[in-house]
Amino acid sequence: MPELGRAALVAALGLILYAVVAGGYAALRGRRRLLDSAANALVAAFAAAGIASLVLFAALAARDFSFEYVARSTSRELPMGYTLAAFWSGQAGSLLLWLLVLTGSASAAIALNRGLVRDVLPWAVPILGAVAAFFAILLVFVASPFATQAAPADGAGMNPSLQNPYMMIHPPMLYLGYVGLTVPFAFAMAALASKRTDERWIVATRRWTLAAWTFLGFGILLGAKWAYEEVGWGGWYAWDPVENAALMPWLVATAFLHSVMVQEKKNMLRVWNVVLVAGAFGLSLFGTFLTRSGVINSIHSFTQGPIGLWFLGFIAVVVAASTALILARMSHLRSRTRLESLVSREAAFLYNNLFLVAFALTVLWGVVYPLVSEAVRGVAVTVGAPYYDFFAVVFGLPVVLLMGIGPLVAWRRASLRSLGASLLWPAGIALAAGSALLVWGAGSSPAGLVGYTFGAFVLAAIVLEFARGTRARKGLEKGGWLAAFTSLVARNRRRYGGYVVHASIVLLLIGAIGIGGFSTTREARLAPGESLAVGGYRVELLGADERRGANAQELRANLAVYRGDERVGTIAAGKNRYLAEEQTSNEVAIRTDWLRGEDLFVIGDRFFENGSVYLKVFVNPLVNLIWLAGFVFVAGALVAMWPDAREQRRLAGRLAIARA
């Protein structure tokens, strides 16, 4: 079996190298049949990576500890779900997942754009192949998941903090996001290499970018939920380097999704767009590097090994090659149109881009600051949460404001008077909401108050846009309001899907400010029968007990929850002692009250011999809006991504003209 896995990886590497060499030659000489053959080699490499993955899955399912990888990350007691998810819990498996997803999406992207790739962007094939080659080389020569040993009696088990249902879904989501960004990057570089710098590469990859960005965004939120429940310190995002690693490419991809609209509509920002897509891809590689290299102190840094240098080298090659290519093609990228007014839709997109990229760069600076300061001053200096919080407010709030203004500004040149008229209602509603919150006592966090006011402004603007559009459609067509509404959205999925995504960001903002600015916490050591009052709740310790779970000894403090004098429920917070792994992990108790929109969050921090327990209790208002935002985000992205026959025809028409 391990031989089959190794052979499949070697075959994949060979096929990929062929795709790079033959594809490069075909692109250079314009050999279409050779290019097809190179593209087919990528499909075959996908199949080979699939076989290797199946071998690894089979070894995990059989708990075959003669595979070093299996022995290292699972144990006999580990439930089957987690055992299979161990595929991506370690380094070699993660790399295999990268290769599998990359060859798969490369094959699909080429197949779906066959004509375009053949005639216009032949370089897409060797470029996609070159990225895949990097991962295949790592898997064959550096970190093979198929290394074998004399099978030990039992495996080392899985890190307890990974034993959470989110483990099964969060890492694959992030990888789909990271890897998905390879496709727009490769097409952009192919457009430069082939000197076809019109917007065709953007149109061809728009949905890939959207999908990758959706996976990445949803993956980040799943990770946040995981951290909230499993790491259990009462928060949801800690600006940990590895969390930031996923946030940076997401921010840059967000900027890219907005600025490509300017290029499609006005043929501007062409240099900027290729820089953004290269940046997003570079940052996604950097993200994988951070997760996998242990170069920066983080609770995520699992490993320190030679793999870090490989990644660093590859990132350097990618950055150097794309910079050189962009510079070499600068004359092709000059736009013939320019910004006509600072008050226009394209200017609003430009401002949003500057804030998003500035934020991504400050996060990057914070992440690498320990390395930079170590190199310069000899002492690694870490920046803490205050640094990131500060910049999240400084750059984040203007972006929120722009989400409300941008959609109301006309393209080209907007008159301030008409802009003022369309902003009147949203601004009025926002000011009313802000004043109401101030009276209600939300002024304790000024940034929070401003955030809520901006959020109300954006929501009002979105609702008004939907209402205005629906009324206009109803005037044009027969049928009721619902028909007019669906017709409105169907006719411009991208625009209205975008509005839904904007609404989800506002939900996220409301939740983040709620937990960040208005949560309350208390901690105390309680003996059985004693209680602790926090934010309208009273938590009484009934007693502590210990029971045997599936693969862990479970220590629990049983707690009665009171609101006023009424007992509203019982919860249990404590710790799991994992047997095979000889590790302990916190199992927090979370009681969600949807009606009040808050969580009661209890950590059983220490258990004493005499039955008393040291508890930390949080009341986190509005935190559930953060999770809700994740679903609204995906819904909006799906609306924007949904295939649209009318749009396809329109684009086909435009592209035919562009080609003529």
Add this chain to the structure above:
Amino acid sequence: MAKRRSPARLVVALSIAAVLAVFLLYTSFAGGATPSLRPSQLADHPGEVSLAGRVVGPVEGDARGSGLRFTLRDIDGTATVPVVYTGSVPDLFQVGRHVYMRGELRNGLFVAEKDSLVTKCPSKYEPKES
């Protein structure tokens, strides 16, 4: 047609200037950055720092009482410093683990900030490769 400078450039230049200004303001007023050190470097850096090292036993005392006492050693060295810590003890904390925390050196004793102790994931799950 007279050659007019694109306002886009102006916007870009102004924004970069604004970003730099904000940056300078932030670094001069807010601070928030702490040097992260090994026990052997502690003596040269008074004030609040982050300290990373390997836990050396015996681990005594109560983190919820007068404080948990242990010794921290350079991860690849021999210099050590005694530490006293109060607050939450991470689940993975034990002798031999790599941990880091914030605090400052007072009379040869590193007094850690409450709840600042973080353990790195044990290398057991991915053995260190040569």
